[in-house]
Amino acid sequence: MRFGPHRIVRFALGSALLIVVGLLVPGWLLNQLMFGFARGLAVLGLLVLFRAGLVSLGAALYFGLGAYSIALLQRGAGIDDAIVLVLLASTISTVVGFVLGFLLKRYRGIFFAMMNLALSMILYGAVVKNRTLGSTDGFSIAQPRFFGMLFTDPSHVKLALFSLLVVVVAGAMYFVQIYLNSTLGWIGAAIRDKEIRVEYLGYSAERAIHIKYTISACLGGLGGAFLALTLGQVDPDSMLNWVVSGELLFVLIFSGTASILAPFIGSFLFELLRTYALELTPIAWQFIIGGTLVLLILFAPNGVWSIFELMTSRKRT
Amino acid sequence: MTTSALLDVRGLSRNFGAVMAAADINVSVSAGEIVGIVGANGAGKTVFLNLITGYLRPTTGTVFFQGQDITGLQPRQITRLGICRSFQMSQLFINMTVFENLLLAAAISHESNFLRDIRSSKKVGDVDRTLREFRLHDRRDQLVRELPQGLRKLLDIAMAMISNPSLVMLDEPTSGISTEEKFDFMEALMTVLAKSSTTIFIIEHDMDLIQRFTTRVLAFAYGRIICDGSAEDTLRDPRVVQHVLGGDSALD
Numbered sequence: 001m002r003f004g005p006h007r008i009v010r011f012a013l014g015s016a017l018l019i020v021v022g023l024l025v026p027g028w029l030l031n032q033l034m035f036g037f038a039r040g041l042a043v044l045g046l047l048v049l050f051r052a053g054l055v056s057l058g059a060a061l062y063f064g065l066g067a068y069s070i071a072l073l074q075r076g077a078g079i080d081d082a083i084v085l086v087l088l089a090s091t092i093s094t095v096v097g098f099v100l101g102f103l104l105k106r107y108r109g110i111f112f113a114m115m116n117l118a119l120s121m122i123l124y125g126a127v128v129k130n131r132t133l134g135s136t137d138g139f140s141i142a143q144p145r146f147f148g149m150l151f152t153d154p155s156h157v158k159l160a161l162f163s164l165l166v167v168v169v170a171g172a173m174y175f176v177q178i179y180l181n182s183t184l185g186w187i188g189a190a191i192r193d194k195e196i197r198v199e200y201l202g203y204s205a206e207r208a209i210h211i212k213y214t215i216s217a218c219l220g221g222l223g224g225a226f227l228a229l230t231l232g233q234v235d236p237d238s239m240l241n242w243v244v245s246g247e248l249l250f251v252l253i254f255s256g257t258a259s260i261l262a263p264f265i266g267s268f269l270f271e272l273l274r275t276y277a278l279e280l281t282p283i284a285w286q287f288i289i290g291g292t293l294v295l296l297i298l299f300a301p302n303g304v305w306s307i308f309e310l311m312t313s314r315k316r317t
Numbered sequence: 318m319t320t321s322a323l324l325d326v327r328g329l330s331r332n333f334g335a336v337m338a339a340a341d342i343n344v345s346v347s348a349g350e351i352v353g354i355v356g357a358n359g360a361g362k363t364v365f366l367n368l369i370t371g372y373l374r375p376t377t378g379t380v381f382f383q384g385q386d387i388t389g390l391q392p393r394q395i396t397r398l399g400i401c402r403s404f405q406m407s408q409l410f411i412n413m414t415v416f417e418n419l420l421l422a423a424a425i426s427h428e429s430n431f432l433r434d435i436r437s438s439k440k441v442g443d444v445d446r447t448l449r450e451f452r453l454h455d456r457r458d459q460l461v462r463e464l465p466q467g468l469r470k471l472l473d474i475a476m477a478m479i480s481n482p483s484l485v486m487l488d489e490p491t492s493g494i495s496t497e498e499k500f501d502f503m504e505a506l507m508t509v510l511a512k513s514s515t516t517i518f519i520i521e522h523d524m525d526l527i528q529r530f531t532t533r534v535l536a537f538a539y540g541r542i543i544c545d546g547s548a549e550d551t552l553r554d555p556r557v558v559q560h561v562l563g564g565d566s567a568l569d
Binding site for chain 1: 393397401408433
């Protein structure tokens with residue numbers, strides 16, 4: 001596949017179409033789309049790591065960092081423009097990812113997973129015990145401005161935020177696609193198979209993982225930032241706790257890793273599933289979600305995406 | 318420092334506890350030589366190769382390559398300087414195709430922009446040429462994990478060769494290949510390698526192959542080079558007969 005204006009046009013058209021969809025669907029569905037896409041960004045970050053065979057149990061670290069950056073920048077620095085907030089939040093998580101990457105690039109397998117978990121729990125602990133960081137209650141987030149404009153109608157705010165989210169998702173997919181198809185992206189996939197050979201071809205596997213980790217941190221931060229803006233609040237247990245890391249990993253397996261579209265479709269479907277499961281059996285909703293994952297792993301181990309692929313390939317033949 | 322030698326190894330030693338895996342190895346190799354390395358199991362052949370390519374660090378001693386001290390460099394740095402290797406057990410990306418393995422090898426050594434779409438690389442033509450040379454072209458789009466052992470060894474060597482190294486070190490290229498096919502395999506391989514001006518080290522247990530294809534032989538025993546000379550002379554040397562051919566000849 002070639003890159004260039006052709007592909008950019010396709011991404012732009014796709015984004016425009018999605019924004020129109022956002023205009024037409026009822027509010028509750030728009031909410032689900034936004035939750036799905038926000039988490040989808042963080043799940044895409046996990047996919048980038050997963051392609052190199054790396055699994056992080058601490059995705060909430062960057063997710064929470066993105067979310068809390070929004071709250072703290074708004075309250076502390078008085079920044080109220082959504083675009084500036086998102087930009088700064090993702091920059092902060094990217095920088096933290098880059099710095100911690102010097103440590104994490106040396107670990108593989110369970111050690112990589114647990115080291116991430118440990119780091120995320122340090123941040124969780126710091127936030128929960130610290131009153132200036134919101135403690136266990138977190139913060140509420142005020143309505144942001146868009147290009148200096150403050151909408152009075154909440155549905156307009158939502159729509160503006162959704163449009164921004166769609167543009168960021170399209171941009172993220174565009175760049176991740178370029179990355180995965182590049183020599184650097186292939187090196188990542190090669191590390192999963194045989195790291196020593198990568199070294200003997202003349203490239204540092206650690207550097208490749210460091211780059212991957214930084215990309216993943218950036219996407220995680222973006223995801224958290226958008227979830228915080230969508231919810232209008234941040235709190236440690238839904239942004240920073242290890243349960244959040246587990247959930248994001250769950251969505252990755254649920255979605256499948258074969259395509260960069262999978263995290264967003266899977267994440268949206270997961271939001272729907274959770275909502276309906278909660279409505280159906282408020283006490284036993286986890287049972288339904290767990291059962292769904294068991295069925296998926298048994299019958300479609302490559303996730304929801306593989307079912308899509310199966311359907312489209314049947315249509316073609 | 319001698320400048321005429323391509324590879325100059327001086328007093329190279331490495332011990333694992335009390336075991337001297339490499340003991341005061343001195344050897345100088347000029348460009349274009351085809352050097353066979355023989356020795357019983359555990360004689361230090363692979364350790365020698367690992368010391369040169371940076372997988373192991375020597376306890377003492379120095380390695381000069383093209384006049385440059387490369388002792389203690391990382392494998393990737395040594396690779397970039399022009400020393401490549403293949404592996405006794407092929408080390409490949411088994412979930413990629415034959416073509417993809419070779420393309421990645423070519424891109425890493427020749428591409429300057431690592432963010433460019435790898436499939437649009439100018440090296441695609443080179444990769445297909447190399448696949449034909451190594452007679453792997455009809456397996457081009459097959460996943461490596463579905464490839465038989467012999468072809469994996471070939472691909473392993475092709476991946477070392479595609480960067481046009483000045484020196485290539487082959488660790489038992491014919492292991493895992495049946496006795497009847499060994500000779501044909503080496504004949505084909507050496508024909509390909511002869512086209513490049515690459516200097517070659519070959520670790521090999523089959524003395525017929527050593528005699529046929531190498532210009533010089535290093536015989537290893539107990540971490541030392543016990544004999545260094547032409548294939549004819551070395552294989553007749555009483556120390557080599559005793560330590561390499563004698564006790565372990567049943568292995569061949």
